[in-house]
Amino acid sequence: MSTTHAVEGDGGPPRSSGAESLGEDAGATSLLRFATAGSVDDGKSTLVGRLLHDSKSVLADQLEAVERASLGRGQETPDLALLTDGLRAEREQGITIDVAYRYFATPRRRFILADTPGHVQYTRNMVTGASTAELAVVLVDARNGVVEQTRRHAAVAALLRVPHVVLAVNKMDLVDYAEPVFAAIAEEFTTYAASLGVPEITAIPISALAGDNVVSASANMDWYGGPTVLEHLETVSVVADPSEDPARFPVQYVIRPQTAEHPDYRGYAGQIASGVLRVGDAVTVLPSGRTSTIEAIDALGQAVDVAWAPQSVTVRLADDIDISRGDLIAPAATSPGTSQDIEATVCHVADRPLTVGQRVLLKHTTRTVKAIVKDIPSRLTLDDLSQHPAPGELVANDIGRVVIRTAEPLALDAYADSRRTGSFLLIDPADGTTLTAGMAGNAFADAAAEAAPAGATDDEGWDF
Amino acid sequence: MTTVATVPGDIDNPYALSHLDALESEGVHIFREVAGEFERPVILFSGGKDSIVMLHLALKAFAPAAVPFSLLHVDTGHNFPEVLDYRDRAVERHGLRLHVASVQDFIDRGELRERPDGTRNPLQTVPLLDAIEKNRFDAVFGGGRRDEEKARAKERVFSLRDEFGGWDPRRQRPELWQLYNGRHSPGEHVRVFPLSNWTELDVWQYIAREKIELPAIYYAHRREVFARNGMWLAPGEWGGPKEGEHLETRQVRYRTVGDMSCTGAVDSDADTIEAVITEIAASRLTERGATRADDKMSEAAMEDRKREGYF
Numbered sequence: 001m002s003t004t005h006a007v008e009g010d011g012g013p014p015r016s017s018g019a020e021s022l023g024e025d026a027g028a029t030s031l032l033r034f035a036t037a038g039s040v041d042d043g044k045s046t047l048v049g050r051l052l053h054d055s056k057s058v059l060a061d062q063l064e065a066v067e068r069a070s071l072g073r074g075q076e077t078p079d080l081a082l083l084t085d086g087l088r089a090e091r092e093q094g095i096t097i098d099v100a101y102r103y104f105a106t107p108r109r110r111f112i113l114a115d116t117p118g119h120v121q122y123t124r125n126m127v128t129g130a131s132t133a134e135l136a137v138v139l140v141d142a143r144n145g146v147v148e149q150t151r152r153h154a155a156v157a158a159l160l161r162v163p164h165v166v167l168a169v170n171k172m173d174l175v176d177y178a179e180p181v182f183a184a185i186a187e188e189f190t191t192y193a194a195s196l197g198v199p200e201i202t203a204i205p206i207s208a209l210a211g212d213n214v215v216s217a218s219a220n221m222d223w224y225g226g227p228t229v230l231e232h233l234e235t236v237s238v239v240a241d242p243s244e245d246p247a248r249f250p251v252q253y254v255i256r257p258q259t260a261e262h263p264d265y266r267g268y269a270g271q272i273a274s275g276v277l278r279v280g281d282a283v284t285v286l287p288s289g290r291t292s293t294i295e296a297i298d299a300l301g302q303a304v305d306v307a308w309a310p311q312s313v314t315v316r317l318a319d320d321i322d323i324s325r326g327d328l329i330a331p332a333a334t335s336p337g338t339s340q341d342i343e344a345t346v347c348h349v350a351d352r353p354l355t356v357g358q359r360v361l362l363k364h365t366t367r368t369v370k371a372i373v374k375d376i377p378s379r380l381t382l383d384d385l386s387q388h389p390a391p392g393e394l395v396a397n398d399i400g401r402v403v404i405r406t407a408e409p410l411a412l413d414a415y416a417d418s419r420r421t422g423s424f425l426l427i428d429p430a431d432g433t434t435l436t437a438g439m440a441g442n443a444f445a446d447a448a449a450e451a452a453p454a455g456a457t458d459d460e461g462w463d464f
Numbered sequence: 465m466t467t468v469a470t471v472p473g474d475i476d477n478p479y480a481l482s483h484l485d486a487l488e489s490e491g492v493h494i495f496r497e498v499a500g501e502f503e504r505p506v507i508l509f510s511g512g513k514d515s516i517v518m519l520h521l522a523l524k525a526f527a528p529a530a531v532p533f534s535l536l537h538v539d540t541g542h543n544f545p546e547v548l549d550y551r552d553r554a555v556e557r558h559g560l561r562l563h564v565a566s567v568q569d570f571i572d573r574g575e576l577r578e579r580p581d582g583t584r585n586p587l588q589t590v591p592l593l594d595a596i597e598k599n600r601f602d603a604v605f606g607g608g609r610r611d612e613e614k615a616r617a618k619e620r621v622f623s624l625r626d627e628f629g630g631w632d633p634r635r636q637r638p639e640l641w642q643l644y645n646g647r648h649s650p651g652e653h654v655r656v657f658p659l660s661n662w663t664e665l666d667v668w669q670y671i672a673r674e675k676i677e678l679p680a681i682y683y684a685h686r687r688e689v690f691a692r693n694g695m696w697l698a699p700g701e702w703g704g705p706k707e708g709e710h711l712e713t714r715q716v717r718y719r720t721v722g723d724m725s726c727t728g729a730v731d732s733d734a735d736t737i738e739a740v741i742t743e744i745a746a747s748r749l750t751e752r753g754a755t756r757a758d759d760k761m762s763e764a765a766m767e768d769r770k771r772e773g774y775f
Contacts, residue, residue, distance in 0.1 A: 031483035062750060099638075100617040101610045103663045110483040112661055128638040239480045252496040257529035265528060271493040271642070300492060300524045308479050312492040312525070325500045349638045363643055366500060423641045432624075432647025434637040 029105070032238055035114040035129035035162070036137045037153040043170045044139050047208035048102065048115055051230065054215035057104035099125045108234045123382065123397040124349040126153065127437055130160040131423070134238040137166045137229070138189075142175045142205070145185045151192060152382040158196035158444050159345060159399065161419055164236055165193055166202050168229060173207040177220040197444050202236075204229055242308040246334035247275030248413070248421045250365035251327045255314055267298065267314040268323055273365065273420035275331075276308040277315065282332040285323055286411040291332055292319040309420075326367035328411045328421075336421070338409035345380075345415075345443040346402050346426070348394040350435045354402075354426065355393040360435060362406055364424040370407040371426070377401045380443075394436070402438070414441030484670050487662055488521065493642065494621060494658040495525040498603045499532050501646045502654070505603035506563070508592075509535040509554075511547035512721040513678055514607030514659055516554070517667055520676055521658060522605075523558065533605070534561040538592045540584040541568035542702040542724040550679040563599060565591035582703040583726040593629040596653055603646065605656045611663040612750070615767035621660045627651035631771055664719075665744055672737045684717045684735040695728025719744075 036044055051057075070076075102113040114129030116122070130136055136157040140150050157165050167189045175181045186203035193201050204213055205224055212218030213228045227235065255267040281294045297307050298314040307313045315329065323329075330336060342362075348354050354373060362371040379391035379400040394400045404426075415422030426436035481489065498505050507522060509515045522531045537551060555562045567587050570576040576587050596604060610617045620636050622644040637645055646654050659667070671678065689696035689712065690705040696716055697704050702725045705711060716729035717740070734740040 029483050030480050031486045100614075101661065102617060103611045103661070105663070105665070110663075110666070124638055128640055131640040132642075237477060239477045241477070242479050252493070253500045253526075255526060255529045259529075262528050269496050269525070271489060271496075298527075300488065301527060310486070310489055311481070312489040312496070349640075361647075363645065365643075366497075419641065423643065425640065425643050425645060427645060427647055431649055432645065434640075434645045437638070437640045 029107070029109050030239075031110045031112065032134060032233060032236070033112045033114070033132050034135040034137065034233065035116055035126075035133035036139070037116055037126055037129075037156070043141070043208045044115075047137075047139065047168065047170065047206070047214065047229075048113065050208050050211060050214050051113075052102065052104055054211070055104045055106055055230065057102075099129050106230070106234055111233065123152070123156065123399070124347060124437075126156045127160060127347040127349070130156055130162050131419075131437065133160075133162050135164040135166065135233070135236060136162045137168055139168045139170050140185060140189070142169050142171045142181055142185065146188045146192065148383045150189065151384070154189065154193045154198065155196060155382045155385060158193065158198050159347075159439065161415065161439075162198075163238065163240070164200045164202070165198050166204060166229065166232060167193075168208075169203065169205045170208050172205045172212060172218075172221065173210045177205075177212075177218075179205075179221070179223045182224075202226070202232055204232065242274065243276050245274040245309070245418065246336075247277050247281070247331050248273040248309075248336075248418060249277060249315065249329040250367070250421070251323055251325055251329060252366045253325055254323065265316075266320065267316050268329065269312075269314045270329075270366070271312045272307060272309040274309045274418045276306060277313070278306045283317070283329050284332045284335040285321065286328045286330065286335060287338045287409045288322070288327070290319075290321045292317040292321055294318075326365075328365065328367075330411070336411045336413050338411045340406045340409050341374075342404045342406065342410070342412060342424075342438075342440055344402055344404065344424070344438045344440045346394070346400060346436045346438045348396060348398045348400070348436050350428070350433050351396050352428075352433070352435075353393040353395045354436055359429065361427040361429050362404065362410075362424055362438075363427055364410050364412060365421060367410065368427070369410065370429075371404050373402055373426075374405050375403040377403065401443070402436075404438075412440050415439035416441055484666065484673060487666055488524075488670070490642075490661065491518075491521040491658040492525040494644070494656060495522050495605075497644050498605070498646070498656055499526070502603040504599065504601050505533045505605065505656075506536045506596075506599070506601045507531075507533050507605040508607070509537055509551065509562075510607075510721065511537070511543075511551040511554070511679060512607065513667055513671065513682060514609065516550075516676060516678060517662075517670060518605060518607050518658060519554065519558070520674060530559060534563060536563045536565065536592075536595055536599075536601070536604070538588045538595070539564050539566045539568070540588060540723040541566065541571075542584055542700065544679070544681055544698070544718075544721060544724060546679045546681050547721050550677075563595060565595035567591055570594075581725075583723060584702075585723045585726050588723075589629070596629065601653060602648065603654050603656055605658060607659055608657045609659050609662050609664070609667075610657075619657060619660065621657055622646055623655040623657065624648055625653050625655055629653075631655075633767065633771075664750075665741070668737070668741050668744055672741060679721065681718045681721065683737075683740065684715055684732045686713055687716050687729065688713050689716060689729055696730070697728055698724055700724050 036048060100115045102115055104111050114133055116126045116129035138153045140146060169182050169185050182205040190201050204226060205221055206213040208214055212220055215228060215230045217228055249272055250270050251268045252270040255269050257265050277294060277297060279294050279297055283294060284291050294315055295318045296316040297304050299307050299311055356373055356376050358373045360371050361368050376391055376394060378387040378389050379398055380387050413421040422440045424438040425434055428435055507518060526532060567584050570591055571578060576590055608616055610619060618633055620639045625631060648654055689698055690709045692709060699705055699711060715733060717732040717734060718729055720727055732743060734743040
């Protein structure tokens with residue numbers, strides 16, 4: 001069920017001089033950002049609660065507070081959902097209405113969990129959670145199998161290009177821990193998700209309530225030889241090889257001390273969005289097109305010869321050229337083109353609609369420019385991936401295609417190539433409301449173009 | 465600087481960043497975004513460990529130039545002297561400008577009234593919002609972390625506040641990718657939390673790695689304390705101990721540093737940073753659960769305070 005791929009380095013680490021002694025960073029672990037998605041009754045809260053609880057991330061006073069609150073409402077057992085539903089309105093209504101971020105750790109990894117609500121009307125929250133996730137856990141109820149909501153979650157993960165998807169087939173205890181039930185669901189889901197271009201899918205049979213295969217391996221499912229959910233989270237390799245990607249360095253801020261000690265220092269500060277930067281690289285600055293060479297890289301206090309995404313660094317160039325916030329530094333050989341016309345898939349996140357002809361601000365990396373929505377060619381129904389031509393507007397939680405004209409040229413990559421330099425926001429210039437999350441280029445990965453999914457109403461060119 | 469990952473997970477990948485490097489890189493990115501997009505940012509600085517780590521990140525983000533922000537301390541009048549001393553030395557050492565918003569001044573002028581329980585922590589909101597308005601600060605960095613409290617778990621990195629400083633959890637902007645939206649109207653401001661994704665343990669591991677000096681009260685020391693509401697409070701002019709409360713000398717340290725009236729000490733022998741990290745890793749209590757009285761007032765105490773303009 002699970003496909004894995006090992007990411008190999010390019011034959012030797014690009015460590016520069018002066019690696020610290022290991023003792024100074026004792027306890028160093030890697031960081032995994034992941035999101036959960038599941039329908040209301042799929043047991044997502046139970047799964048999250050069990051991950052937190054069994055990894056000993058729920059501390060006594062938190063548990064005590066939950067017990068106290070549960071008793072106060074006349075419940076006999078502690079309601080673990082109270083651990084995660086942090087807002088008054090959520091507790092009152094017994095639902096999760098907003099993304100919450102949770103933190104837990106094992107000796108191997110630190111985890112940031114974007115706990116996203118599963119309600120259909122909160123697609124924007126799933127998109128928000130998935131935007132920073134390196135892995136998504138999609139829950140299904142073993143009794144119900146793959147349902148519309150499951151397909152919706154898979155589609156969001158595919159649209160946002162979350163690199164790894166875990167299918168957690170929950171409530172196996174209610175289907176007698178039967179392998180054929182799991183195998184059929186896993187097969188159906190894997191076929192569907194692969195058709196959307198999800199690169200890696202791992203299916204795990206679990207019971208979040210009983211604890212099977214969440215943290216400890218289940219004695220009830222001898223037939224399953226794969227990892228538990230936590231083992232998989234701990235060991236999945238989420239660092240793609242940045243040397244395979246072209247370098248992208250959006251300039252955030254120009255550092256000019258103008259002090260006696262540093263009279264002529266002019267450094268370009270930013271976080272490397274993708275790829276690797278090396279001293280001596282020939283670079284182009286966009287949109288001006290001026291060229292220079294990287295003279296020095298400062299990695300937060302230490303001069304280095306090489307740095308890579310997502311490090312925050314300061315770069316100095318050999319030539320004194322005019323560069324400011326919003327410019328992009330890229331290798332001369334692989335610099336992106338610039339354009340004022342953008343076609344993208346967007347998820348509309350605001351309560352007010354997005355309409356054709358609307359004037360907006362577009363924020364891309366460190367650059368914000370005026371823009372106009374020229375066209376909204378289609379709107380997508382996530383349930384069956386059918387598309388509706390010329391909807392005229394997009395309302396909250398809609399996903400659609402848009403055509404945008406910007407006032408200034410942008411150096412935009414396709415989202416398929418870079419989640420960081422292919423993504424953008426549309427913002428209402430009147431009050432700053434975040435309207436829309438955008439992903440430049442085609443919607444789904446290439447695999448989608450060949451395998452039309454069951455239920456799609458339009459067989460041709462449905463990569464809308 | 466990067467360090468070699470020492471544990472499985474991404475050990476085979478030379479490009480993997482340790483979790484501290486990843487968090488540091490993200491925090492620096494947030495500081496630089498604010499510097500690039502706002503006119504008058506300020507860092508809330510209490511002399512506590514979180515604000516000290518914030519300042520450390522800011523120093524790294526803009527080096528070799530100076531930090532392009534001033535500091536703001538909301539002084540409850542009930543501070544630990546060691547912390548005020550640390551604050552003033554930090555300001556001096558880094559050539560920063562410090563604004564002080566004083567709760568005592570507001571009480572003296574009759575604009576705030578002392579609470580019956582003597583705690584001044586909830587009173588901080590008024591001087592804070594007054595300082596933000598008078599100085600026209602448009603971005604205010606806070607050291608809040610999402611792991612601290614369940615209402616904080618819902619907080620954005622960039623948190624838009626209305627003209628009353630209020631937080632409306634149902635009207636938050638979705639925060640996508642690393643594209644922070646700092647747009648605001650006149651009168652509004654944005655609270656910015658660069659340590660959102662850090663945990664208490666991360667903060668301590670980072671302090672250890674970077675060899676950051678802290679006020680001495682974070683480490684175990686002998687101190688006169690008395691028990692109130694299950695916490696060890698330090699005596700002082702703020703109003704303790706009361707009749708029936710008895711002072712005793714104990715070996716304690718502080719996990720958080722705030723208003724003396726509601727910040728409790730914990731029994732501890734951890735007098736080095738390594739010992740503190742070991743102690744926290746084994747603790748069965750959150751730092752707020754262990755040492756903050758104000759969060760115990762109700763199930764939604766933090767959410768309610770945040771709605772009024774608190775951090």
